[in-house]
Amino acid sequence: MDTTDGLTSLQPTDPDGATARYVFRIEVGLEPDADGLWTDPDRVETTLYRAADDPGTAGWLFFRDTLWRGELADEPHFRRLVEDELGCPVVSASFSELRTDESYLDALKAEIADDLAPFNADSVREVLGKYLGSSVHVE
Structure with missing residues (x-):
């Protein structure tokens, strides 16, 4: 597992023009530094997004290499x-979903179909089920 790339892989590549994004649920702890200060609640839930790279471009295999089988599958490491x-x-x-539009999903399926071997699967449907499960949300 290459831990030096994990941080970079969390950074969005094109936040303004992204038609697809990975969605993560995070809970942040609030810890005031000054004596006599505290927060209530001391935790806040929020959503973290990472733009999904266009299929076939550098980083497009994030869902395969980093998300489920890679370093983000290790929750303590992902938190750090x-x-x-x-x-x-x-x-x-935790990972919540891949949120996308039909156009991106079609391009993703086409790119996967071009070479199923790296996914160790017999169909695009199997690849999506294996790596994303039911966590694809089409807007």
């Missing part, structure tokens, strides 16, 4: 990556 990126304590972090 998010903590480093956000600069605050992260209590929990």
